[in-house]
Amino acid sequence: MEIIRLEHIDKYFGERKALDDFSLSVKEGEFLTVIGRSGCGKTTMLKMINGLHTPDRGRVLVEGTDISQTDPIALRRRIGYVIQNKGLFPHMTVEKNITYVPVISGKKNKEENRKNAARLLKTVGLEEEMLKRYPNELSGGQQQRVGIARALAADARILLMDEPFGALDEITKQAMQDEILRLHKELGITIVFITHDIREAMKLGDRVLVMDQGRALQSDTPRNIYRSPASEFVRQLTRAGSGVDLRME
Numbered sequence: 590m591e592i593i594r595l596e597h598i599d600k601y602f603g604e605r606k607a608l609d610d611f612s613l614s615v616k617e618g619e620f621l622t623v624i625g626r627s628g629c630g631k632t633t634m635l636k637m638i639n640g641l642h643t644p645d646r647g648r649v650l651v652e653g654t655d656i657s658q659t660d661p662i663a664l665r666r667r668i669g670y671v672i673q674n675k676g677l678f679p680h681m682t683v684e685k686n687i688t689y690v691p692v693i694s695g696k697k698n699k700e701e702n703r704k705n706a707a708r709l710l711k712t713v714g715l716e717e718e719m720l721k722r723y724p725n726e727l728s729g730g731q732q733q734r735v736g737i738a739r740a741l742a743a744d745a746r747i748l749l750m751d752e753p754f755g756a757l758d759e760i761t762k763q764a765m766q767d768e769i770l771r772l773h774k775e776l777g778i779t780i781v782f783i784t785h786d787i788r789e790a791m792k793l794g795d796r797v798l799v800m801d802q803g804r805a806l807q808s809d810t811p812r813n814i815y816r817s818p819a820s821e822f823v824r825q826l827t828r829a830g831s832g833v834d835l836r837m838e
């Protein structure tokens with residue numbers, strides 16, 4: 590079943606066209622990785638899904654409903670959103686961070702919320718005693734885990750991740766990649782995951798979407814992308830050590 594659908598989206602920032610007739614369909618339970626040069630529109634596309642950006646043309650459907658017809662706050666609360674670094678509230682404990690959305694959504698039972706937060710921490714591989722800590726008392730990898738736990742706290746069925754592991758060292762990054770693969774399998778959630786790292790895109794994605802200049806260049810399984818790249822750019826991208834620098838526009 591289709592869970593996310595973007596139909597012929599155009600998005601302008603002033604004169605600049607960030608998305609150009611962009612369409613996408615994501616199936617429920619799919620793990621989609623998104624890769625492309627800096628500035629090609631990846632984040633803009635992701636923010637279309639949870640309504641942080643609105644299209645100038647086209648429609649966005651989540652679970653079959655046009656999101657322009659739904660309450661944007663309710664939409665954002667049921668879609669998990671994990672970003673690099675700046676995700677957690679620094680002045681709140683881990684517990685408060687994780688229970689933030691459930692609490693503002695009306696779940697006021699403290700004991701139940703605490704139990705739920707402890708369960709989620711365990712799900713992402715952290716100890717319950719971390720509930721009392723503040724974000725600056727955690728390592729980068731631990732903060733990312735809390736970010737994921739928080740995104741899952743509202744029983745999200747969709748997780749949007751924007752370069753979540755970009756700032757982590759290689760070893761922590763690999764551990765987190767394995768962790769997110771496990772979570773995806775266990776929870777059956779749908780994940781849209783932006784990365785600059787082609788190895789990460791190929792390792793995690795059931796399907797890899799390559800974007801360029803606001804358009805979808807190719808979207809296929811890692812194997813097919815590797816075997817039958819749609820263009821020279823995609824071919825170079827998938828060849829390890831090809832020297833393609835995605836951070837350059």
Ligand SMILES: Nc1ncnc2c1ncn2[C@@H]1O[C@H](COP(=O)(O)OP(=O)(O)OP(=O)(O)O)[C@@H](O)[C@H]1O
Pocket residue numbers: 602603605606607625626627628629630631632633634
């Ligand atoms: N709020 C904004 N105001 C003006 N221009 C914007 C805004 N957000 C994005 N843009 C522009 O739209 C284009 C697409 O940006 P976007 O952040 O989606 O790219 P990206 O592929 O996610 O890049 P990166 O990989 O560097 O994060 C860029 O040229 C960017 O400068």
